[in-house]
Amino acid sequence: MRRVAVIGVGQSKFGELWDASFRDIVLSAGIEAIEDAGLEGREIEALYVGNMSGGRFLSQEHIAALIADYAGLAELHIPCTRVEGADASGGLALRQAYLAVASGLHDIVIAAGAEKVTDIVDKAMEILASGVDREWEVFNGATLASLFAMMARLHMDMYGTRAEDLAMVSVKNHRNAVKNPKAQFRREISIDVALNSPYVAEPLRMFDCAPISDGAAAVILASEEVARKYTDTPVFISASSQATDYIALSSRKDFTRMDAVVFAAREAYRKAGIGARDIDVAEVHDSFTIAEIMAYEDLGFAEKGKGAELIREGVTEIDGDLPVNTSGGLKACGHAAGATGIRQAVEITLQLRGDAGERQVDAERGLALNIGGTGATAVVTIFSR
Amino acid sequence: MLPRFWRKIKHRYNLIATKCENCGTYYYPPRNLCPKCRRKSRIVEVKLSGKGEVLSYSVVHEAPENMKDQKPYVVAMIKLDEGPVITSQLVCDCKEVRRGMRVKAAFRRCGEEGDAGIIYYCTKFVPE
Numbered sequence: 141m142r143r144v145a146v147i148g149v150g151q152s153k154f155g156e157l158w159d160a161s162f163r164d165i166v167l168s169a170g171i172e173a174i175e176d177a178g179l180e181g182r183e184i185e186a187l188y189v190g191n192m193s194g195g196r197f198l199s200q201e202h203i204a205a206l207i208a209d210y211a212g213l214a215e216l217h218i219p220c221t222r223v224e225g226a227d228a229s230g231g232l233a234l235r236q237a238y239l240a241v242a243s244g245l246h247d248i249v250i251a252a253g254a255e256k257v258t259d260i261v262d263k264a265m266e267i268l269a270s271g272v273d274r275e276w277e278v279f280n281g282a283t284l285a286s287l288f289a290m291m292a293r294l295h296m297d298m299y300g301t302r303a304e305d306l307a308m309v310s311v312k313n314h315r316n317a318v319k320n321p322k323a324q325f326r327r328e329i330s331i332d333v334a335l336n337s338p339y340v341a342e343p344l345r346m347f348d349c350a351p352i353s354d355g356a357a358a359v360i361l362a363s364e365e366v367a368r369k370y371t372d373t374p375v376f377i378s379a380s381s382q383a384t385d386y387i388a389l390s391s392r393k394d395f396t397r398m399d400a401v402v403f404a405a406r407e408a409y410r411k412a413g414i415g416a417r418d419i420d421v422a423e424v425h426d427s428f429t430i431a432e433i434m435a436y437e438d439l440g441f442a443e444k445g446k447g448a449e450l451i452r453e454g455v456t457e458i459d460g461d462l463p464v465n466t467s468g469g470l471k472a473c474g475h476a477a478g479a480t481g482i483r484q485a486v487e488i489t490l491q492l493r494g495d496a497g498e499r500q501v502d503a504e505r506g507l508a509l510n511i512g513g514t515g516a517t518a519v520v521t522i523f524s525r
Numbered sequence: 526m527l528p529r530f531w532r533k534i535k536h537r538y539n540l541i542a543t544k545c546e547n548c549g550t551y552y553y554p555p556r557n558l559c560p561k562c563r564r565k566s567r568i569v570e571v572k573l574s575g576k577g578e579v580l581s582y583s584v585v586h587e588a589p590e591n592m593k594d595q596k597p598y599v600v601a602m603i604k605l606d607e608g609p610v611i612t613s614q615l616v617c618d619c620k621e622v623r624r625g626m627r628v629k630a631a632f633r634r635c636g637e638e639g640d641a642g643i644i645y646y647c648t649k650f651v652p653e
Contacts, residue, residue, distance in 0.1 A: 262590070263590075265587070265589065266589050266590070269589070273554075275533070275554070276554040276611075276612065277612045278589070279635070279636075279645070279647065280600070280611075280612055280613045280614060280635070280647060280649075281585065281588075281592060281595075281598060281600045281613065281614040281635070281636075281649075282600050282612050283585055283587065283588065283589065283600075285583075285585075285587060286583040286585050286600045287612075289583035290581035290582060290583050290600075290601075290602055291581075293581045293582065293583065293624075294580070294581045294624075297624060338586065339584070339586045339597075340586055340587045341583040341584070341585050341586065341587065341600075342583050342584040342586070343583075344583075388554070388612065389602070389612065390602050390609075390610040390611060390612045391610070395580070395581060395602070
């Protein structure tokens, strides 16, 4: 396997992009990535795109061909493939692109992620819930939020995690988003506002839940040799791991842990030859605030049951020892389903290159965790300078 | 959407689980393949007692369109006495629900497809 580097990144604004179509946002992210890399479009050898539900959000399948077409790549006839794993679709596309380059099959590949959700606004919550077991969870009355709420309830009862801890995750991510020009919610919130927001699914409140956003992101991967020709600051992918678990939460042994995350993280650390303590910055999948606390534990940043201590002690704040979700995370940067995994890779790359502007942290190694649904799919990617 | 719900009506209405006679594990939702025994699976259908206890729960305030008329409602993960855990609605006072609470199955209306659409039924739970 060859070393693989990120040589270009791009991202559309995330949010309610009423005046932009699916094609518009994908193109803006793609062009930014290609310009960032200093490439010509015709140098791209393949495209992978993560998209959760073009079929239901837009009644449009065949997303990869559509994107290639509007990116001006149609006449190059390069292979373009859509990858789907609920809201881990972006992470999966990144991994497929990584494998295509690492294997030696291609030298330059673009991995994109895109979702346009506001064309069908009233059904967005239900469509996102298709990432869990429709037939035996959703049909019986469970919502995505309520499944995470049941994890939160147990985590609180068993480990003493408090509603305040969850709110602090949201406050932190909103604060970080203020410094991210691409973020959806660029305003600070107080802990009181978070704690007094209406319940969505008890004990989770509105400010515990990420929005469902429009957005697209793209990264360009290249073999090390090719990367050196294009950039003096390549960011390497030192590991890419993916794991799977039971789709329904009720089938799993422990509802306060995501085994797919534990497994993918363990594999990723082994492949990268490092441990959790070597990570300097991370983007994790805070679709709900409890998921960020659980990610701290499942990724090995904190012992089991002690995730909340990291937020209480400020460890994961932007000026802490291990900043998490410097972009604002899913909560405040926005959660554009299939785009999120790529959007995380963009943020980690910017941080490692020193291009993260006002939210820059000092980091040599970064990690991204992208999960699908309640964690039936997990993708862990480790990046290094 | 309809066929896949009708197809499992027997299991849904009567809490018919499957059991692997090779290892003795009960599965609900029913499985045709035991993840432990795989090709050695010997799957039979078994009716569950419908009794169990609440492992975790949430009171749902933001409900999908077809369940809006029921909100706020309780959704719970219930460990049935035979072993499987089921995610289902618990019909009780939202303030009454507790972890460890004993519950039993009950046949209830579950949701509907719009004003003129079909009404779904399913197994919910009530305090024992």
